[in-house]
Amino acid sequence: MLSKNQIKLITLLKQKKYRVKHNLFVAEGIKTINELLHSDFELSHLYTTTLDFSASDVLTTLISEKELKKISFLKTPNTALALFKIPMPKKIDFSKLVVALDNVKDPGNLGTIIRLCDWFGLDNLICNLETVDCYNPKVIQATMGSIKRINITYTDLSELLNTRHETVFGTFMEGENVYKSNLPENGILVLGNESNGISEDISRTINKKISIPRFGNIKETESLNVANATAILLSEFKRRIIEK
Amino acid sequence: MLSKNQIKLITLLKQKKYRVKHNLFVAEGIKTINELLHSDFELSHLYTTTLDFSASDVLTTLISEKELKKISFLKTPNTALALFKIPMPKKIDFSKLVVALDNVKDPGNLGTIIRLCDWFGLDNLICNLETVDCYNPKVIQATMGSIKRINITYTDLSELLNTRHETVFGTFMEGENVYKSNLPENGILVLGNESNGISEDISRTINKKISIPRFGNIKETESLNVANATAILLSEFKRRIIEK
Helix, strand or coil: CCCHHHHHHHHHCCCHHHHHHHCEEEEECHHHHHHHHCCCCCEEEEEECCCCCCCCHHHEEECCHHHHHHHCCCCCCCCEEEEEECCCCCCCCCCCEEEEECCCCCHHHHHHHHHHHHHCCCCEEEEECCCCCCCCHHHHHHHCCHHHHCEEEEECHHHHHHHCCCCEEEEEEEEEEHHHCCCCCCEEEEECECCCECCHHHHCCCCEEEECCCCCCCCCCCCCCHHHHHHHHHHHHHHHHHHC | CCCHHHHHHHHHCCCHHHHHHHCEEEEECHHHHHHHHCCCCCEEEEEECCCCCCCCHHHEEECCHHHHHHHCCCCCCCCEEEEEECCCCCCCCCCCEEEEECCCCCHHHHHHHHHHHHHCCCCEEEEECCCCCCCCHHHHHHHCCHHHHCEEEEECHHHHHHHCCCCEEEEEEEEEEHHHCCCCCCEEEEECECCCECCHHHHCCCCEEEECCCCCCCCCCCCCCHHHHHHHHHHHHHHHHHHC
């Protein structure tokens, strides 16, 4: 049985300020929940219509499908919804490539970028304070559980970049062709906002401008979506390591 | 003023069978409509709240914002909605790289793949008959107008691939590392369904299996999203041309 207070709390967790206040976020779907149960993330509570999960009994409440529908953020709810504690970010390891996001606003894009970081073996992702919250339910959904392997830090990005000695890469129309650029094993790769690219403030901290060449010969072609640009750039950085 | 019949027709065009019946599709948003007005696409009718478009007066109806809201497929309608005629696909040119989709179901993914084909200078995209319709309003939205530069053909993909002599590439877990593969300037690159990859039927027509290596050392990492995989693979094919 779900109490009114539980329903209220879960509903509030749609909003960032309540996630911060309660230090909790919502995960849905068997795959995502199972991934997080087998990780350093700490379960706060599991609400489920089946007993297929290996979570402690004390933290599990069996609910009806009707109840799940009431608390789910999805149009077609899965079989469970879990609350996990928001972890403290760990110290960032700059000895490997790190991705930094400047005002990425779309939850689907952030989720996809987290998945890409995971695929390409990155450990760290830095987000400026205006980037969408990674504990937003839509982001959690899009990461498919891979968020557990990426250490995500929200910080004043411009301040942080000013203190670092690694090369800071950013994509600009006039940047050097990335296929011909010298790409080191470490460094910081900045990706900007969906509409406006990298902000002026952050631009000043970039010391290597790169670009993904456009092969179509018509100039009006739209720019690449930020998640696709991330995919191509991470592929380029990592390919060099294989080829060494 | 909008007539009841016009409203009815536009609403029906959400469904593929009525798009096929009337040979019309819906485009929304200033950018997309402007791109399509400056292309080979033939305007059937423009409904707009402003007179900022260079469309013929005969084909333009000035409507109120309230009327636009009634016909728009978007949550927050833009300033115009246009009906364009669905073009006849042209003959496919196999002298350049061609992407072929096998059961891609998500409109956002198809739209993104069309944008990627445009970015990387491809002219042709082939879709099997189960792939989501490229004139679906969500696809049109996601292509940002780039659909006008890509010749899209829906066909029995397995039958077509069986008659071709170009190398047919497909991504498989056990495929050859794409970074080390020999990639020609032409060929057919097949991408499969979001959940199930390339179908058995189409698998038999693949004569070169490739893979994008996973750099994270944990096996449970989710597979790449099909649009991101397309981005990485097109980048690899095209990079080779630059480096020649």
